[in-house]
Amino acid sequence: MGExxxxxxxxxxxACAQAAPGVALGxxxxxxxxxxxxxxxxxxxxxxxxxxxxxxxxxxxxLLGQRALAAAASDLAAMGAAPLGFTLAxxxxxxxxxxxxxxxxxxxxxxxxxxxxxxGGDTTRGPLCITLTVFGRLPGGxxxxxxxxxxxxxxxxxxxxxxxxxxxxxxxxxCQAPDEIAGPLLARYWSPRPQLSxxxxxxxxxxxxxxxxxxxxxxCGHIAAASGVALCIERRRVPLSAxxxxxxxxxxxxxxxxxxxxxxxxxxxxxxxxxxxxxxxWPLRVIGRVEAGSGVRLLDEAGRVLxxxxxxxxxxxxxxx
Numbered sequence: 001m002g003e004x005x006x007x008x009x010x011x012x013x014x015a016c017a018q019a020a021p022g023v024a025l026g027x028x029x030x031x032x033x034x035x036x037x038x039x040x041x042x043x044x045x046x047x048x049x050x051x052x053x054x055x056x057x058x059x060x061x062x063l064l065g066q067r068a069l070a071a072a073a074s075d076l077a078a079m080g081a082a083p084l085g086f087t088l089a090x091x092x093x094x095x096x097x098x099x100x101x102x103x104x105x106x107x108x109x110x111x112x113x114x115x116x117x118x119x120g121g122d123t124t125r126g127p128l129c130i131t132l133t134v135f136g137r138l139p140g141g142x143x144x145x146x147x148x149x150x151x152x153x154x155x156x157x158x159x160x161x162x163x164x165x166x167x168x169x170x171x172x173x174x175c176q177a178p179d180e181i182a183g184p185l186l187a188r189y190w191s192p193r194p195q196l197s198x199x200x201x202x203x204x205x206x207x208x209x210x211x212x213x214x215x216x217x218x219x220c221g222h223i224a225a226a227s228g229v230a231l232c233i234e235r236r237r238v239p240l241s242a243x244x245x246x247x248x249x250x251x252x253x254x255x256x257x258x259x260x261x262x263x264x265x266x267x268x269x270x271x272x273x274x275x276x277x278x279x280x281x282w283p284l285r286v287i288g289r290v291e292a293g294s295g296v297r298l299l300d301e302a303g304r305v306l307x308x309x310x311x312x313x314x315x316x317x318x319x320x321x
Contacts, residue, residue, distance in 0.1 A: 165260020
């Protein structure tokens with residue numbers, strides 16, 4: 001099967017590749033054309049997943065299509081950008097029709113869930129690798145950035161943490177669990193839901209934000225460094241889901257939440273005056289505060305600084321390390 005036939009059969013015909021608002025020209029030409037209203041900015045992010053590093057190989061291609069796009073789309077949520085479109089660069093060891101059909105279905109499912117249109121890309125032969133570039137739009141000056149946190153702000157997250165890291169042992173076959181425990185954890189790993197609507201709600205409210213992809217401690221460190229402040233995390237307030245608590249003991253579950261990564265929930269700093277209105281609409285959790293200083297501090301119930309467990313995703317490591 002040739003490159004153009006592969007694209008036509010599995011991607012150009014997908015529902016997510018059809019006409020969409022803001023897309024003047026999609027698949028089929030040398031470039032896609034996007035339209036932005038006056039006064040808006042284009043948010044762009046690229047994310048690459050490599051077999052054996054970011055996902056197990058072999059794996060279910062339908063689930064892989066969902067996971068790859070969700071991870072990329074989460075960056076739009078972190079900036080408060082409304083989703084617009086995405087491109088796909090797919091490197092394949094072989095053009096397996098069954099694999100391609102399943103992968104395309106998963107990608108299309110997540111694209112429609114996120115409101116993203118497939119507008120172009122490329123395919124080539126080689127070790128399995130997926131690169132997605134996502135595009136979003138937002139009013140000029142309202143992007144959520146990492147450098148605005150100030151002492152006195154609250155530190156919040158958009159939901160439970162650690163589920164995807166807890167699911168990794170299930171994904172790799174290192175342990176088993178009943179369906180009522182394994183099911184929700186595996187769903188968080190394979191089909192995370194980028195918090196795009198929450199990102200929009202945080203425009204003009206959050207002072208700094210990002211998505212938790214590399215682990216809470218590592219990602220909060222990015223906000224602390226960019227903003228020139230210290231982020232204090234209260235260990236007892238870190239939200240853990242019931243399935244994760246059922247799979248692991250308290251300390252292991254907390255280690256997943258603090259250092260595991262792949263959560264794709266938003267972590268953000270917030271002036272206290274905005275909290276009540278946001279909590280009325282979103283299940284936010286306050287997990288700490290911003291103080292003068294530098295770095296990230298993990299606090300126990302008495303307010304003492306704890307030694308943080310090691311963690312944080314390493315992009316040059318292996319999935320099985």
